[in-house]
Amino acid sequence: MATFDTIDDLPADKRVLVRLDLNSPIEDGEPQDNRRFERHAETVRELAEAGHRVALMAHQGRPGRDDFTSLSGHAEILADHVDRDVAFVADTYGDEALEAIDALGAGEVLLLENTRMCDDELPEESPEKKAETEFVQTLAPHFDAYVNDAYSAAHRKHASLVGFPLVLPSYAGRVMETEYEANTAIATREFDGPVTMVVGGTKATDVIGVMDALDDRVDRFLLGGVAGELFLRAAGHPVGHDVSGLDLFDEQWAENRELIESVLDERGDAIRLATDLAYEGTDGDRAEVAVDDIGEKETGYLDVGSETVAAYEPAIRESDAVFVKGALGVFEDERFADGTVGVLEAIAETDCFSVVGGGDTSRAIEMYGLDEGDFSHVSIAGGAYIRALTGEPLPAVEVLEAAAGRR
Numbered sequence: 195m196a197t198f199d200t201i202d203d204l205p206a207d208k209r210v211l212v213r214l215d216l217n218s219p220i221e222d223g224e225p226q227d228n229r230r231f232e233r234h235a236e237t238v239r240e241l242a243e244a245g246h247r248v249a250l251m252a253h254q255g256r257p258g259r260d261d262f263t264s265l266s267g268h269a270e271i272l273a274d275h276v277d278r279d280v281a282f283v284a285d286t287y288g289d290e291a292l293e294a295i296d297a298l299g300a301g302e303v304l305l306l307e308n309t310r311m312c313d314d315e316l317p318e319e320s321p322e323k324k325a326e327t328e329f330v331q332t333l334a335p336h337f338d339a340y341v342n343d344a345y346s347a348a349h350r351k352h353a354s355l356v357g358f359p360l361v362l363p364s365y366a367g368r369v370m371e372t373e374y375e376a377n378t379a380i381a382t383r384e385f386d387g388p389v390t391m392v393v394g395g396t397k398a399t400d401v402i403g404v405m406d407a408l409d410d411r412v413d414r415f416l417l418g419g420v421a422g423e424l425f426l427r428a429a430g431h432p433v434g435h436d437v438s439g440l441d442l443f444d445e446q447w448a449e450n451r452e453l454i455e456s457v458l459d460e461r462g463d464a465i466r467l468a469t470d471l472a473y474e475g476t477d478g479d480r481a482e483v484a485v486d487d488i489g490e491k492e493t494g495y496l497d498v499g500s501e502t503v504a505a506y507e508p509a510i511r512e513s514d515a516v517f518v519k520g521a522l523g524v525f526e527d528e529r530f531a532d533g534t535v536g537v538l539e540a541i542a543e544t545d546c547f548s549v550v551g552g553g554d555t556s557r558a559i560e561m562y563g564l565d566e567g568d569f570s571h572v573s574i575a576g577g578a579y580i581r582a583l584t585g586e587p588l589p590a591v592e593v594l595e596a597a598a599g600r601r
């Protein structure tokens with residue numbers, strides 16, 4: 195159980211500084227709408243409807259990257275979701291920003307410029323140091339309270355995430371609350387029946403670390419994606435190699451080989467590997483091959499095969515809790531979506547506690563017409579989800595908890 199205060203504890207009629215995570219894919223310079231807007235809109239709407247004066251902080255990209263942009267487009271998308279005006283000021287804590295903040299009326303909402311445009315924001319430092327920055331010291335006196343809703347950035351020790359709880363009464367927003375509860379369930383909850391984890395995607399290094407850290411808190415791991423192939427490689431099959439221009443396997447193999455071998459050795463009984471794989475046949479259609487029949491390492495495999503999906507589905511139906519990290523195949527291409535969608539469908543049909551994490555994987559839910567309501571929780575967090583699964587502390591959550599302890 196989290197020990198932070200939430201916006202239920204926020205007294206009426208306050209000037210509230212709120213941290214969101216609106217970090218989004220950018221196409222042609224424009225932010226693309228996604229689940230983060232819809233989720234954070236709930237917190238923003240609730241605060242505005244309660245009559246608070248609401249100033250929002252968020253980041254986009256990182257300096258030097260293509261996706262490092264202003265938040266003006268984000269304000270428009272957010273306004274559509276909140277269903278009220280969201281003003282934007284191209285300044286974070288300079289005079290222009292402070293003027294706009296002080297002019298806010300009850301129920302009005304203002305988005306400040308990308309926090310990562312400020313020098314004080316990014317260097318990872320202790321909350322105490324961050325609380326002393328000009329950024330925090332300038333903004334804080336203009337507010338009565340700070341709300342952190344940016345669960346998906348809570349693993350970063352940035353000024354807007356860890357500095358304010360040391361100087362303002364601080365609360366968790368709705369996204370922070372729900373993400374925290376669902377994502378820490380594997381570490382904190384007792385389930386009556388089997389706990390299953392679906393492990394896939396391209397970030398094998400991350401997920402193999404999670405498998406190692408979770409150890410016997412998970413009864414079985416269903417593998418696919420890049421990690422799945424690397425485990426098959428460790429089991430002696432000629433797959434999980436970079437072929438035809440792919441650059442996903444060999445480096446991650448070199449980095450994780452020992453860990454994979456030791457996880458396989460110690461938890462082999464709990465690990466289910468694909469028995470068949472899918473690839474692009476010469477006619478361009480999906481073709482499949484049994485893993486035992488693969489004799490040479492010359493094809494790129496893009497999904498688990500249908501025999502594997504048929505074996506994974508009952509394993510899910512018998513589970514009391516299922517956590518998903520990463521897709522079992524390249525689901526963006528319909529020909530290679532069977533593994534990912536088959537597993538998601540089995541979860542949706544089952545009355546288990548389920549969490550689907552990872553921005554890419556959760557996109558499969560809408561792409562293939564699944565109902566988000568059939569899952570207990572669809573996380574909008576990447577790095578923070580991984581850390582929560584392993585029980586690693588999140589600095590921005592820790593300062594919220596400490597702030598509650600001081601009150």
Ligand SMILES: Nc1ncnc2c1ncn2[C@@H]1O[C@H](COP(=O)(O)OP(=O)(O)OP(=O)(O)O)[C@@H](O)[C@H]1O
Pocket residue numbers: 394395396397398418419420442495496497519520521522523524525526551552553554555556575576577
């Ligand atoms: N065998 C495979 N070969 C290449 N790509 C694969 C394979 N299997 C799955 N993928 C890709 O993995 C991606 C999802 O992986 P990723 O590790 O990024 O997971 P995520 O948890 O959804 O995302 P994030 O952590 O970035 O929010 C999908 O886009 C899918 O195309």
Ligand SMILES: O=C(O)[C@H](O)COP(=O)(O)O
Pocket residue numbers: 215217255256346347350575576577
């Ligand atoms: O999009 C995310 O996962 C978070 O906003 C963190 O972004 P970062 O990895 O650039 O710090």
